[in-house]
Amino acid sequence: xxxxxxxxxxxIALFTVLNVYGTTPSKVQRLTSPDxxxxxxxxxxxxKPTYSxxxxxKTIIKPSNLGFxxxxxxxxxxxxxxxxxxxxxxxxxxxxxxxxxxxxRNNYNELKMSLKEKNGKQRKFNMVxxxxxxxxxxxxxxxxxxxxxxxxxxxxxxxxxLAENDSAWSIPSYKGVYYEMLWKKxxxxxxxxxxxxxxxxxxxxxxxLLHEASLIDxxxxxxxxxxxxxxxxxxxxxxxxxxxxxxxxxxxxxWRTVILADNLNQLANARVMxxxxxxxxxxxxxxxxxxxxxxxxxxxxxxxxxxxxxxxxGATTKNTKAYIDFAVAHxxxxxxxxxxxxxxxxxxxxxxxxxxxxxxxxxFDIKExxxxxxxxxxxxxxxxxxxxxxINYENxxxxxxxxxxxxGINSVKTGYVNPLLDKKERxxxxxxxxxxxKVVETAARYNIMIDNHEPVIPTGLQRTYPNLMTQEGVRxxxxxxxxxxxxxxxxxxxxxxxxxxxxxxxDFTFGTFNFNNPVYPKTRVQTTIAKQLxxxxxxxxxxxxxxxxxxxxxxxxxxxxxxxxxxxxxxxIILDGKIGDYVxxxxxxxxxxxxxxxxxTDENARKIKLKFDFLEKGKKYKMKIFKxxxxxxxxxxxxxxxxxxxxxxSNTVIDLSLxxxxxAALYLKEL
Ligand code: NOJ
Numbered sequence: 001x002x003x004x005x006x007x008x009x010x011x012i013a014l015f016t017v018l019n020v021y022g023t024t025p026s027k028v029q030r031l032t033s034p035d036x037x038x039x040x041x042x043x044x045x046x047x048k049p050t051y052s053x054x055x056x057x058k059t060i061i062k063p064s065n066l067g068f069x070x071x072x073x074x075x076x077x078x079x080x081x082x083x084x085x086x087x088x089x090x091x092x093x094x095x096x097x098x099x100x101x102x103x104x105r106n107n108y109n110e111l112k113m114s115l116k117e118k119n120g121k122q123r124k125f126n127m128v129x130x131x132x133x134x135x136x137x138x139x140x141x142x143x144x145x146x147x148x149x150x151x152x153x154x155x156x157x158x159x160x161x162l163a164e165n166d167s168a169w170s171i172p173s174y175k176g177v178y179y180e181m182l183w184k185k186x187x188x189x190x191x192x193x194x195x196x197x198x199x200x201x202x203x204x205x206x207x208x209l210l211h212e213a214s215l216i217d218x219x220x221x222x223x224x225x226x227x228x229x230x231x232x233x234x235x236x237x238x239x240x241x242x243x244x245x246x247x248x249x250x251x252x253x254x255w256r257t258v259i260l261a262d263n264l265n266q267l268a269n270a271r272v273m274x275x276x277x278x279x280x281x282x283x284x285x286x287x288x289x290x291x292x293x294x295x296x297x298x299x300x301x302x303x304x305x306x307x308x309x310x311x312x313x314g315a316t317t318k319n320t321k322a323y324i325d326f327a328v329a330h331x332x333x334x335x336x337x338x339x340x341x342x343x344x345x346x347x348x349x350x351x352x353x354x355x356x357x358x359x360x361x362x363x364f365d366i367k368e369x370x371x372x373x374x375x376x377x378x379x380x381x382x383x384x385x386x387x388x389x390x391i392n393y394e395n396x397x398x399x400x401x402x403x404x405x406x407x408g409i410n411s412v413k414t415g416y417v418n419p420l421l422d423k424k425e426r427x428x429x430x431x432x433x434x435x436x437x438k439v440v441e442t443a444a445r446y447n448i449m450i451d452n453h454e455p456v457i458p459t460g461l462q463r464t465y466p467n468l469m470t471q472e473g474v475r476x477x478x479x480x481x482x483x484x485x486x487x488x489x490x491x492x493x494x495x496x497x498x499x500x501x502x503x504x505x506x507d508f509t510f511g512t513f514n515f516n517n518p519v520y521p522k523t524r525v526q527t528t529i530a531k532q533l534x535x536x537x538x539x540x541x542x543x544x545x546x547x548x549x550x551x552x553x554x555x556x557x558x559x560x561x562x563x564x565x566x567x568x569x570x571x572x573i574i575l576d577g578k579i580g581d582y583v584x585x586x587x588x589x590x591x592x593x594x595x596x597x598x599x600x601t602d603e604n605a606r607k608i609k610l611k612f613d614f615l616e617k618g619k620k621y622k623m624k625i626f627k628x629x630x631x632x633x634x635x636x637x638x639x640x641x642x643x644x645x646x647x648x649x650s651n652t653v654i655d656l657s658l659x660x661x662x663x664a665a666l667y668l669k670e671l
Contacts, residue, residue: 025085031111033131034091038260040129040136042113047079049115049127052161053136055260060208062161064231066127068140069155071243076123077157083124084114096274097285097466098542100572102590106275108132114143121147134270135259137213142249153245158234158256160210160223162188165230166202169499169579170194173222173235177419178427178454179473182488183495185580193224193235195428195457197502199267201579207267209259209502213276215459216437218254219244220428237428245430254459259502265574267498277463287410287447288466290542290567293334293381294327296320298512298547300338301481303519307339307348307385309361315340317365321372326550328376331563334543335373336381336413340364343385349417352387357400370407381411381451381543388418388454390435397439401446410447411469411543413507414439416454428456440465451507451543458504470505470541477509477547480517480525487523490634490661491580491602493531497538498579509545510535511562514552515638527600528638529558530628531663536565537598538585543567558641561626561665565596573614582606582658586614595621597666601658603634608656612668615650620671623648627656627664634661647671 027044039054043063053061067077091107108130116124125148126141142148165188171181172192179195188200200208210232212221219236226233234256236244255276261267282288296314299305305314315337323335341364343355360366373380382404386393393414404412416427425431433456443450444467453472462468474496480487493508500506510532512525525532536544544567546553553559570588575597577583582601589596595615599608615621622645629640638661648654648668656664 025082025113027082029082029085029111029113031087031109031129031131033133034089034107034109035133037133038131038136040111040131042111042127042129044080044082047081047118048077049080051129051138053258059163060260061258062163064159064161065157067157068153069157071152071154073154076125079117079119080115081118082113083116086112088112094279096463097280097288098290098568100540100569100587101269102570104271104274106271108275123148130276132272132275134261134266135209135257135272137255137257137272137276139255140253142247142251144250148249150248152243153236153247155244156221156234156236156253159226159231160258161231162200162208163230164203165189166200166208168198168200169495170198173237179457179500180475180479182475182492183499188230188232189225189228191225193222195220195222197499198223198232199499199502199579207259207261207264209257209261209267209270211257211259211273211459211503213255213257213273213460214278214464215254215433215456215461217251217430217434219430220433220456221254221256237426239429239431240424264498264577264579268502268574269572273460273503274463277460279463280466281464282444282466285466288449290469291334291379291381291411292332292544292546292567293336294323294332294546294550295336295338295381296323297336297338297545298481299549301478302517302549304549305339308344313339313361313363315361316363317369320364320369323550324373324376324378327378330546330553330559332546333377334379334381334411336383336545337364338383338385338413340366340383348385348387350387352389352418353392355384355386355389355392357384357393357396358403366407370409374408379411380407380409381413382409383413383415385415385417388416388421388423390416390421394435394438397442401443401448404448405446411449411451412443413451413453427454432456437461440468443467453507457500460504462504470507470543472507473503474500474506474508476507477512477525480512480523482520483523484520487526489603490526493535493539493600494577494583494602495580497540497583497585501539505541505543506539507541507543507545508535508539509547510539511545511547513548513556513558526634526661528628528632528634528659528662529641530626530632530665531600531634531661533558533561533626533665534598534600534663536562537587537596537665538583538600540572541567557643558626561667564667565665566590575610575614576608582608584608584610593619593670595668597668598663599656599658600663601661603660605660605662606658608658610654610656612648612652613650615668617650620647620649621668622671624667624669625664626666628659628662630657632659632662634659
């Protein structure tokens with residue numbers, strides 16, 4: 001037994017290693033979480049490995065398969081023995097450069113087993129399990145070895161044999177694009193192949209979340225029910241030739257994660273995914289900071305402007321300067337500009353390889369604009385729509401980021417609108433995964449932050465690359481501009497915080513104040529104004545867009561909340577909610593003792609009792625409430641809003657009435 005104590009600046013790590021040599025390790029290995037509640041049992045039965053998970057004595061995951069099928073149907077999941085076992089523990093606290101909370105505790109017990117084929121090629125791989133108090137992570141490691149050097153994975157056999165056939169929220173993996181679908185709830189056994197995160201609601205009111213962490217140079221994991229059962233099996237997104245992963249030892253797979261939460265607050269605050277990503281590779285993060293931004297953007301979606309050249313071109317020097325002025329006047333620090341570069345003038349989805357990322361249109365004077373932005377203290381957010389042509393983008397990546405750095409552009413929104421990358425490969429394949437990381441790594445070298453649209457679903461890589469600020473991978477507010485089905489139904493935003501949102505920040509882009517849609521009159525934002533405000537608290541992103549046209553905000557007193565709301569937080573609490581029905585979220589500002597609360601509901605009006613017992617005892621706050629009025633209704637009366645002030649403390653309890661599709665946004669200023 002070796003015991004070492006590290007004391008590093010700001011955190012304490014306790015690390016214990018137990019190695020078992022000399023004896024044949026037992027075929028059954030057990031791992032418990034630090035609080036003893038979660039138990040993982042690993043078992044070798046006739047040379048086949050399985051694992052199971054229990055919490056508080058209840059079986060959550062029954063014995064489930066592990067292993068692989070390699071090329072030519074060569075299985076790597078049988079004839080195995082455990083040749084070595086080691087155990088270790090860690091309890092450290094690390095600090096996020098930005099996030100939903102500042103400090104993250106990383107406390108786990110680890111069990112690592114080396115497995116080897118008894119006969120034949122005697123190939124080896126390790127199974128690593130980590131048990132946290134809020135869940136479990138496990139992954140496969142392939143040490144360097146002669147008989148498993150370069151290889152192709154045809155199938156990952158990982159299963160999650162859920163003990164109960166509970167209902168879960170999911171979107172299908174291969175029907176639809178970019179994860180831009182509406183989440184549906186049904187029983188596990190009835191699912192199609194679905195994407196993760198998969199949020200399971202148990203019959204006793206608890207939650208199980210299946211997802212992954214640290215997706216690097218591998219394919220995204222999807223899940224499907226095995227033969228109509230509640231056993232969910234991994235399905236890796238393939239390359240166009242059917243191969244799932246091109247591998248070379250030594251290598252590790254992403255972590256498979258199982259979060260076990262007793263309530264929504266625990267679910268939203270579980271940090272298993274972030275903890276299973278490597279610490280930041282960016283040593284100096286002083287250039288990385290969250291932003292509240294407006295953009296030459298909604299105007300394109302509303303038909304007022306075009307991305308392409310012509311009489312309605314949006315990204316002009318004059319227009320951009322006006323947006324910069326608006327941002328300054330209303331306490332924002334970022335301005336996004338889309339349609340500034342050559343490539344938009346033909347069918348850009350079909351001709352993504354024609355985009356230039358360094359050549360501005362003649363009416364966009366980048367020199368003048370960047371000087372103006374700098375003088376006004378505004379960060380310009382560049383836009384790189386690729387039309388899915390990653391080859392064209394990668395060829396220009398260095399020159400483009402060098403060009404932006406020269407002009408002080410410290411953030412870039414990337415985009416991949418095309419059902420396939422380079423007309424061939426899926427966004428969530430190993431091909432896509434490699435590309436996205438290449439962009440983030442290259443951007444980091446030029447001190448550029450990334451907002452990635454049409455991504456592979458996030459897996460916590462922002463811990464390792466904190467310049468990966470936010471991503472789309474969600475049916476966002478743009479669907480309220482042009483979706484033929486009328487827009488996002490009111491329940492959508494009551495679902496995504498506990499599904500896609502648990503995979504990482506979402507660039508959803510709310511903030512609409514004008515619900516008329518000149519292009520598709522039957523499509524619109526299905527909320528009240530108060531709900532638009534509340535979304536700034538409920539849906540997390542360190543880059544938060546103020547998405548409407550400047551003229552739609554002018555003179556509206558409700559806009560004050562958007563000016564006030566921060567985008568970086570010290571703490572987050574889910575005060576109340578039910579997935580798909582309503583959500584009440586409280587967040588504490590990172591730079592003051594002020595709190596913000598957002599409450600939203602679906603298509604049903606509802607009354608909620610709001611207790612402020614999360615506030616520090618004895619402290620007084622001046623609270624400003626932006627709320628629906630008695631006859632507010634997203635359909636018939638979305639604009640009415642009431643703004644009220646009152647003094648409160650931790651003993652205060654208030655009744656809030658949320659209208660159909662409505663909400664309430666609360667600003668609590670410490671007195
Ligand atoms: C889809 C993105 O989500 C949207 O924000 C962007 O404006 C268009 N693509 C054009 O790049």
